Amino acid sequence: MGVNLSDIAAMGGRPTAAVVGLVLPRSDGSGETIRQLQQGLREMANQYQVPIVGGDTNSWTDGLVVSVTVLGEPIRAAVLRSGAQPGDWIFVTGPVGGSILGRHLKPVPRLIEAEQLVKNYELRAMIDISDGLAQDLGHIGEESGCGIVLHAAEVPIHPDAFELAKQTGKTALAHALGDGEDFELIFTVSAVDGARLLAAPPCPIWKVGVCVAEPGIWLEEEGRRSPLAALGWEHSL
């Protein structure tokens, strides 16, 4: 439910309804699984005021199946991945990395943030972080036909990324760039809108880079730009 609501947020949309398909294993005689599942689905549906309007429930001897689809409508025009332009500033709505320590199981869809942003700014491209900050920004770059420069010092690193780095031996920045399932939004706006945003942010935002004409994705550290792939990120993503 959270992941699907995040998809709606990432298009600058408003969720209108959810449908839920469930297949329950007959071995769950106590009905505890279904009770907890329904409770979780209802809590999030209520929180974001999305009615669960239908779907199907069945049982069988195989494993548990849960399929949630959320329907929505654009608040203004739908924000795609393909609208970024060279010169755009790139923002993220929250610190990232290390979600596997638990946050990946409790995605917080940035619906309110998306609405505030989309109502007041011309968002040129947007996506939510499911694969990882670098990889998802790569999707924006590819589909927009432009390049991405990330400023290493500006990337907001989640405390979980530091925590996880102690276990993995990778850097916290590597986790911030490479880990997925953060469900924060990444979006681009014109430099003019970017400056307006930083002057009076309508929600938590961090500027993390800029779009450039040359395709590719770079990391800028201490004034030096290097292709992300060349830094060995590709494999750690």
Add this chain to the structure above:
Amino acid sequence: MGVNLSDIAAMGGRPTAAVVGLVLPRSDGSGETIRQLQQGLREMANQYQVPIVGGDTNSWTDGLVVSVTVLGEPIRAAVLRSGAQPGDWIFVTGPVGGSILGRHLKPVPRLIEAEQLVKNYELRAMIDISDGLAQDLGHIGEESGCGIVLHAAEVPIHPDAFELAKQTGKTALAHALGDGEDFELIFTVSAVDGARLLAAPPCPIWKVGVCVAEPGIWLEEEGRRSPLAALGWEHSL
């Protein structure tokens, strides 16, 4: 898809979109199942002009899961099961019984018929036949707080019901009343609308009975009314 479209028809609705959840067994290496499934879903979606707007597809080591949800909107007010009134005439949109000989796998949703009926007549109650003519009419009776009298001689019996009767030893009428998954529509209208309908039917319809004040469901044969339960139908349903 067909069954869900039939549900929309049964409420006097117009389908607007479908979502499809699929979980494919990994053992289906050739992809033949998914290909045929997609083809069937698309054919029916195209035929009734319902866009498949989303859902989810996954694979695993357990069995095949298919979950289809169809969304729709009422053409006029939604037609419920609860609006039948004593004196109403009861109609069905096609011959029934014996669907298990094959028709149950190819449900034909009566969407065009429902639209023609709902646009020109005040349908008081409607349902599609999934459990069987008698049982589904029972649902209308119960929810409308009235009784149902079926006229045995007027029930349109499908050739499959005669065919099946040869195998089962039951009568063709028993199959017509008791068999399910016909997906024809049953509906009630005022006697005035009923007479108009018979005078110039907008689609194939058969009058099969009337609603009465006294709750219950009766079969009228050669002028004699008997409670359906007393005739032993309950068990054969």
